[in-house]
Amino acid sequence: MQQFANPRRFLKLIDAVEPWAWALTLILLAIGLYLSLVVAPEDYQQGETVRIMFVHVPAAWMALLAYLDMAVASAVAIIFRHPLADIAAKAAAPIGACFTFLALATGSLWGKPMWGTWWVWDARLTSMFVLLLLYLGYIAIWHAIDDPGRAARIAAIVALVGCINLPIIKFSVDWWNTLHQPASVFRIGGPTLHPAILTPLLVMGAAYLALFVTLHLTAIRAEIMARRLRQMELARADEV
Amino acid sequence: MTALAAIVARDLRLALRQGGGAGIALGFFLTVLVLIPLGIGPDVALLARIAPGTLWIALLLSVLLSADRIFEPDHDDGSLEIMTLGPVPLELIVLAKAAAHWLATALPMAVAAPFFGLLLNLDPALFLPLGLAMLLASLALSLLASLVAAVTVGLKRGGLLLSILTLPLYVPALIFGVAASAGDETLSGSRPAALLILLALVLLALAIAPFAGAAALRAHLR
Amino acid sequence: MTALAAIVARDLRLALRQGGGAGIALGFFLTVLVLIPLGIGPDVALLARIAPGTLWIALLLSVLLSADRIFEPDHDDGSLEIMTLGPVPLELIVLAKAAAHWLATALPMAVAAPFFGLLLNLDPALFLPLGLAMLLASLALSLLASLVAAVTVGLKRGGLLLSILTLPLYVPALIFGVAASAGDETLSGSRPAALLILLALVLLALAIAPFAGAAALRAHLR
Amino acid sequence: MELVITDLACIRGGRLVFAGLSLRAAGGSLALLRGPNGAGKTSLLRLIAGIAEPDRGRIALHGGDAALTLSQQCHFIGDRDAAKLHLTVAENLRFWGDFLGGGDLDRALDSFGLTALAGLQAAVLSSGQRRRLSLSRLALVARPLWLLDEPTVGLDAQSRQRLVALMTTHLASGGFIVAATHDELGLAGIELNLGEAPARGIAAQ
Amino acid sequence: MELVITDLACIRGGRLVFAGLSLRAAGGSLALLRGPNGAGKTSLLRLIAGIAEPDRGRIALHGGDAALTLSQQCHFIGDRDAAKLHLTVAENLRFWGDFLGGGDLDRALDSFGLTALAGLQAAVLSSGQRRRLSLSRLALVARPLWLLDEPTVGLDAQSRQRLVALMTTHLASGGFIVAATHDELGLAGIELNLGEAPARGIAAQ
Numbered sequence A: 001m002q003q004f005a006n007p008r009r010f011l012k013l014i015d016a017v018e019p020w021a022w023a024l025t026l027i028l029l030a031i032g033l034y035l036s037l038v039v040a041p042e043d044y045q046q047g048e049t050v051r052i053m054f055v056h057v058p059a060a061w062m063a064l065l066a067y068l069d070m071a072v073a074s075a076v077a078i079i080f081r082h083p084l085a086d087i088a089a090k091a092a093a094p095i096g097a098c099f100t101f102l103a104l105a106t107g108s109l110w111g112k113p114m115w116g117t118w119w120v121w122d123a124r125l126t127s128m129f130v131l132l133l134l135y136l137g138y139i140a141i142w143h144a145i146d147d148p149g150r151a152a153r154i155a156a157i158v159a160l161v162g163c164i165n166l167p168i169i170k171f172s173v174d175w176w177n178t179l180h181q182p183a184s185v186f187r188i189g190g191p192t193l194h195p196a197i198l199t200p201l202l203v204m205g206a207a208y209l210a211l212f213v214t215l216h217l218t219a220i221r222a223e224i225m226a227r228r229l230r231q232m233e234l235a236r237a238d239e240v
Numbered sequence B, C: 001m002t003a004l005a006a007i008v009a010r011d012l013r014l015a016l017r018q019g020g021g022a023g024i025a026l027g028f029f030l031t032v033l034v035l036i037p038l039g040i041g042p043d044v045a046l047l048a049r050i051a052p053g054t055l056w057i058a059l060l061l062s063v064l065l066s067a068d069r070i071f072e073p074d075h076d077d078g079s080l081e082i083m084t085l086g087p088v089p090l091e092l093i094v095l096a097k098a099a100a101h102w103l104a105t106a107l108p109m110a111v112a113a114p115f116f117g118l119l120l121n122l123d124p125a126l127f128l129p130l131g132l133a134m135l136l137a138s139l140a141l142s143l144l145a146s147l148v149a150a151v152t153v154g155l156k157r158g159g160l161l162l163s164i165l166t167l168p169l170y171v172p173a174l175i176f177g178v179a180a181s182a183g184d185e186t187l188s189g190s191r192p193a194a195l196l197i198l199l200a201l202v203l204l205a206l207a208i209a210p211f212a213g214a215a216a217l218r219a220h221l222r
Numbered sequence D, E: 001m002e003l004v005i006t007d008l009a010c011i012r013g014g015r016l017v018f019a020g021l022s023l024r025a026a027g028g029s030l031a032l033l034r035g036p037n038g039a040g041k042t043s044l045l046r047l048i049a050g051i052a053e054p055d056r057g058r059i060a061l062h063g064g065d066a067a068l069t070l071s072q073q074c075h076f077i078g079d080r081d082a083a084k085l086h087l088t089v090a091e092n093l094r095f096w097g098d099f100l101g102g103g104d105l106d107r108a109l110d111s112f113g114l115t116a117l118a119g120l121q122a123a124v125l126s127s128g129q130r131r132r133l134s135l136s137r138l139a140l141v142a143r144p145l146w147l148l149d150e151p152t153v154g155l156d157a158q159s160r161q162r163l164v165a166l167m168t169t170h171l172a173s174g175g176f177i178v179a180a181t182h183d184e185l186g187l188a189g190i191e192l193n194l195g196e197a198p199a200r201g202i203a204a205q
């Protein structure tokens, strides 16, 4: 029973924090968008399209961060069997998938003007694509197993194996990409970003981070509720 | 009639419950697509050139991978036996199962394929013809898949066996499908003809699959 | 020890009884290879160019299609539960199952692949490197296949789900496999390096698959 | 109504299981199939249900609904439960109701005390509960001929009584039951003994 | 030797099936699990076998072979038969003998009268014959603790006697048996009633 008290206390916490989290997120987003869309200068060679970067890059960062979050939560779930951990992991997945998709979408939107094509199998793009697949697989597992306890363990294993796999993929894809001479590699970004661009980028990064945390909290709450509902159904079955 | 509707409804619900229905099919489609450039290199021009063929092969394989679940579960849990006691002949049941498979697996993939084509720099001019051809072909594929699924039902280790039996049946659909969505101008004239032939293939499958499938199931049950 | 030997022997016998064991795997391999020219056109130069990649993709897919039978039957008929009562830990059992799968499916295909390459007029100079690379890679593939098979055991409609989970794991093996059997001269220098990395991948899979697989099986049984 | 089986023979895999089996049963009568494992009880039930066709002999249900085949007038409760694990108990029954035609869901759920479990996925049911789900088909759709293969397997005492009660009322209402079972149901009926060990000898293929 | 279960609890899918279950059984004793469908008999057997790990409580076999885990000292006869349909009866048993260690094939075949069927593929066996194949594991490999889940299901009279005889000798030789069954074996034993419907209440997730 003490185990279950835990989520309950956590729910209270969420309820307290959530409004502030949303407020912070919205403010940061507002500032970030203002800086990136109005203040930031347009790139001398990329023109206005450079502004896509401000939605694209942070999205990519979040996509990676979310997976890390998921993997850590899964590790905790496996090692300490903490009920909240697998709830957190499960909740992180769809959000991470969305950020990944956003990075892919904005990326290819950007790619059209830059490369003249929506998509190239450049190393980073490919690894990002595989990341999306990893997210899909993880989510599918949760879908496919009904018993939450069992689903949690299996999903955790999937997440961890994927986590080991991710850097290997990044490494292999980079090797692969230098192997062939792709028709149109594009040196994405540059080592030195002009501060006028860097500041809005960082602000947007912060905004995305806040957004991720907020969404995560909300999703965790929803998941806890869903489980309570399921248990009530099971309980009703016993009431006869 | 309600009997058949019940089967389709149930199979769709099951597909949805067991891992996101169409989503999973699309996911597989994507995973196959990512293999291609990794296998043969990221050269945009090359990829664009073989894009339609790649999409077609990915479609065939996805349908294939989902095929062995058409009758296997019902056979294993005894549902199939009870279905022979129903008001509708086994032929129609095979048809219903094929329809469910098409809706849950083949159709979503056929619809999504052209968009996935973007990843292979598919020539946008081919969107429509490809989509159309795949829509038609997917019907034939689902019908043939359920025919072979009926033939291999209950033989464990069906996956590969089923493929060997199915792929040859898919060859005509593949050939005319590719023709109906052919890139280079010289062929684009023959597209309408190819589409018509695809239609003919669908009708043929529609005529054969239910009867052959039902016969196979009866043989397995006795 | 005899326990593990017993598992391997039984699985091989079963593979043989249920539709010709290796034969069926090779058959599938061939059918896929036939599809490719049909899909992307008979252009010989093009085919030769993408031959190695094609063979690799066909290999991955064949291993994939046979994967969902690694644990499914033992899970369904209750054998898996009894195996947990045996003298050997589940980790070794996973290993034994992987070995059986490799012997019955992956190995024959890896050996046959270069010869099938003839169909795609593969450059004869690539026979040896390709065969070698595939031999190594097939080990990794079987191990990873059994890992994912353990994760998806008992989930009906596993076929597609299994693929989505497996293919990302196959990406590195595919990349370095292709590199190790790369055609054009500029790259042939990197072959040894690629082979070594393949070996590393095999060892990694060997280190992870048994434990993750066993953990997954335990979770499914409880 | 009358169930008539004449000179029935069953060959499985080239092996003669039984031959020359005949039976005449009037409405309201229960036939109990007896015999050791492998005597052919299940095979016989499948033949009557029309799931497998006989190698020799005829099976007919006289005076039934002429528009329906024998298969369409019988229930077959086999050793597998024909339940989809990912569907709830209610969904499973509703499907069979829709498929077999005109099912009474509430009555079926009630018949084996599954009402409380209606919302649970079949996957979480115990073996006996799942067995009861399968038996509920009897109450779900009304059909004159019941073919029961070891119906009592895995049932607890109460469910067992429910089954017997259900069978009694069915017989009282003029229905037929052919039941293969190794234990005593406490119901009077025609004992049909499929003889000691399965008939040896190879049949003419 | 002594089998000790202390304060065992079983939670399935977040639902408390039973709790606070304790048992002490000395060598040579038979424990009969009773209770309605869904009471948790199968779950308990799987817990003892170590196939599933308990959510609370301990299970131990004192005085057994210290080198072996509890799982390695028990036989589990579940509701599925763990037989490969494409292997012959003999091949199936030989496999389990090799796997579990040191099996006596002929004795096993003889124990449930399968000697005549040894060469048949398991696919052609009748349900009861297949059940006997599964039960033969008991005679195949000697293990002190037998966990039997409804062992009599589908058995004909003779096989049933064979089973009872086998159990009696096992008990006589100081072995343990925990059997879940709905019918009478005619053997005296500790009755363990898992109570009416599954234990109420929601457990921790």
Ligand code: HEM
Binding pocket: A053, A056, A057, A060, A061, A103, A104, A105, A106, A107, A108, A110, A111, A112, A114, A124, A125, A126, A128, A129, A186, A188, A189, A190
């Ligand atoms: C679908 C297409 C694309 C994907 C999946 C993608 C993916 C990514 C990822 C994962 C990152 C963050 C990685 C890191 O920070 O180390 C990133 C950063 C970045 N991307 Fe993209 N990208 C795509 C297209 C583009 C395009 C077309 C451009 C511009 C022409 C672009 C410009 C940048 C820049 C400037 C950065 C930040 C600099 C850096 O972190 O290196 N990306 N992208």
Ligand SMILES: Nc1ncnc2c1ncn2[C@@H]1O[C@H](COP(=O)(O)OP(=O)(O)OP(=O)(O)O)[C@@H](O)[C@H]1O
Binding pocket: A147, D123, D124, D125, D126, D127, D128, D129, D154, E012, E013, E014, E015, E017, E035, E036, E037, E038, E039, E040, E041, E042, E043, E044, E198
């Ligand atoms: N995954 C699950 N989620 C929730 N409840 C479950 C799950 N699996 C089993 N149960 C419940 O556990 C209880 C015990 O099941 P178990 O199979 O042990 O019963 P049993 O005593 O063997 O019944 P029977 O006599 O029918 O064999 C049942 O009420 C079942 O509904």
Ligand SMILES: Nc1ncnc2c1ncn2[C@@H]1O[C@H](COP(=O)(O)OP(=O)(O)OP(=O)(O)O)[C@@H](O)[C@H]1O
Binding pocket: D012, D013, D014, D015, D017, D035, D036, D037, D038, D039, D040, D041, D042, D043, D044, D198, E123, E124, E125, E126, E127, E128, E129, E154, E156
């Ligand atoms: N495919 C087959 N090939 C050969 N013989 C078969 C085949 N299938 C079943 N048999 C044989 O048919 C006989 C009858 O099987 P059936 O299942 O009808 O027996 P049963 O009376 O139901 O036995 P039980 O009491 O165990 O259920 C058995 O001896 C079995 O060996």
Ligand SMILES: [Mg+2]
Binding pocket: D041, D042, D043, D149, E126, E127, E128
């Ligand atoms: Mg029988």
Ligand SMILES: [Mg+2]
Binding pocket: D126, D127, D128, E041, E042, E043, E149
């Ligand atoms: Mg039970």
